[in-house]
Amino acid sequence: MREDSRRWIEEDRSHCWHPFTRQADWCAEEPLVLVRGEGVWLWDSEGRRYFDGNSSIWTNIHGHRHPRLDAAIRAQLDEVAHTSFLGFANPRASELSARLSGLFPDGTLERVFFSDDGSTAIECAVRMALQYRLNRGENGRTGFVAFENGYHGDTLGAASLGGVGRFTGLMQRFGFGVKRVTDVAALEAMPESESAGIAAVILEPLIQGVNEMRLWPQGMLAALRRWCDARGIHLILDEVMTGFGRTGRMFACQHENVTPDFLCVAKGLTGGYMPMAATLTTSAVYDAFLGCAEKTFYYGHSYTANPLGCAVALAGLDVFEQERVLENLQPNIARMEELLAGLKERCPQVHEIRQCGFIAGIELRQPDGNRFPAETRTGETVCRTAWKHGLLTRPILDTIVLMPPLAATEEELAFAVAALEKAIGEGAR
Known part of the structure; x- marks a missing residue:
């Protein structure tokens, strides 16, 4: 699929216009081409697997390729x-x-x-x-x-x-x-x-x-x-x-x-x-x-x-x-809260975590509490770094959104938070 991947990227750069995107930066970078999904996972055109950490822009509830749907x-x-x-x-x-x-x-x-x-x-x-x-x-x-x-x-x-x-x-x-x-x-x-x-x-x-x-x-x-x-x-x-x-x-x-x-x-x-x-x-x-x-x-x-x-x-x-989704979701909401609390303890760059159910915003700041300079685009850097650790999500300024599909298991949540911790350590400096 590698030859197809290069063709798709070049056609995108030549013809596509993406939402909320600085197109000059987009065309200068190497994008991911997402080609397949199953459950909470997505695969790109190079065969790499990622946790869908923002539910494909907050839309996916029950996971990709759910058999009933x-x-x-x-x-x-x-x-x-x-x-x-x-x-x-x-x-x-x-x-x-x-x-x-x-x-x-x-x-x-x-x-x-x-x-x-x-x-x-x-x-x-x-x-x-x-x-x-x-x-x-x-x-x-x-x-x-x-x-x-x-x-x-x-x-x-x-x-x-x-x-x-x-x-x-x-x-x-x-x-x-x-x-x-x-x-x-x-x-x-x-x-x-x-x-x-x-x-x-x-x-x-x-x-x-x-x-x-x-x-x-x-x-x-x-x-x-x-x-x-x-x-x-x-x-x-x-x-x-x-x-x-x-x-x-x-x-x-x-x-x-x-x-x-x-x-x-x-x-x-x-x-x-x-x-x-x-x-x-x-x-x-x-x-x-x-x-x-x-x-x-x-x-x-x-x-x-x-x-x-x-x-x-x-x-x-x-x-x-x-599938009693709402009933089964409650322990996972609590588990996500626990995992994110641990993230805050270990990462001095995590200023505040704001969670409502299965929605979370992880705000990043410098260890002294000051905001990162806007020109560093720290939130974007962390999310881009998270790719290599198998996590896809997006920031709102320097707040990282974690909004998994409701179908995510405790083990999958742990994977996502661990990947985010690695990305913060490498990308928020």
């Missing part, structure tokens, strides 16, 4: 790969919408709108929240509240809600009208004259992902729900990262018994197999779009409710039930 896609291919959801229904979408709604209390999130990825799930939610107000004649409620350092995707509307400058950039000048706050206390200090113009608040529950995996205080989510309820403001929860078991519960909001008005999911929805997303909302929101044509939600995608994606998502939910 593979079989679900093959069975659906024997029927049809894709049909339009505009003006037609399909069996798998009907079944999946019912299964997703059934994960929440009766009478809450009863409607499901399918789209393609996390960013479009957010676009759906904020557009629904805004049009809901307009359909009801609440023309003064057009503002949104988001939290500093939040991240909700890269399409224009989603980016305008984000609070991380390196990702939103110029987009903050466009899109939705947004007020950013740091915590619930800032909301509680907001005068009524200002809150009266808010349509919805959006939040990543329990933990902010792109903000170097920083956790919210316990009880914050419940307090936010109470604040919204008292003012008739919708709550949008972005569970694109945290959904489907990542925090130890099926959804992060369940830790504080909170049900939002809009719930956005993607990534783990199909176990990393297909690009697919869903926005769940209430019958009260749905009913506001009924009646005259002007109230219709004119939004959608060519691959909305793609049958292959729906089929594999259904199979993934079956795996959660039949």
Whole structure:
């Protein structure tokens, strides 16, 4: 495969444009070409094996080539790969919408709108929240509240809600009208004259992902729900990262018994197999779009409710039930915490470890507590060094993300942390 590997790399350098990537640096380096996966492992075109330490950009839940998920896609291919959801229904979408709604209390999130990825799930939610107000004649409620350092995707509307400058950039000048706050206390200090113009608040529950995996205080989510309820403001929860078991519960909001008005999911929805997303909302929101044509939600995608994606998502939910994934995950969450605590003891460069379920951020600093100079790109260096020790993951600045597939065993977790320890020792200097 070595000749093919060289050809693939040269074709990539000549024609591909990668996301979040400094292309000049990319073309000057030797990339990995990933060609095969099984369980928590990936292989490159040179035959080298790696632990998938960030679940293929936070998407993979049950491992690569899971037999139930593979079989679900093959069975659906024997029927049809894709049909339009505009003006037609399909069996798998009907079944999946019912299964997703059934994960929440009766009478809450009863409607499901399918789209393609996390960013479009957010676009759906904020557009629904805004049009809901307009359909009801609440023309003064057009503002949104988001939290500093939040991240909700890269399409224009989603980016305008984000609070991380390196990702939103110029987009903050466009899109939705947004007020950013740091915590619930800032909301509680907001005068009524200002809150009266808010349509919805959006939040990543329990933990902010792109903000170097920083956790919210316990009880914050419940307090936010109470604040919204008292003012008739919708709550949008972005569970694109945290959904489907990542925090130890099926959804992060369940830790504080909170049900939002809009719930956005993607990534783990199909176990990393297909690009697919869903926005769940209430019958009260749905009913506001009924009646005259002007109230219709004119939004959608060519691959909305793609049958292959729906089929594999259904199979993934079956795996959660039949393999008792959440129950079996609990000891591994504790084991990962133990392994990372040992890492901090042995590595003076580990400044802080922030863990929420099976999500961890390992922040690196110099032994004296000062940050590494930005130009050293220490986080990137450590992750690149980890390749030779059999670990694939990515940093957020100098915070290394460890987010394994839920299928990882204790032995595999130990391998990943040992590889990370070696990489920190060699790359964080």
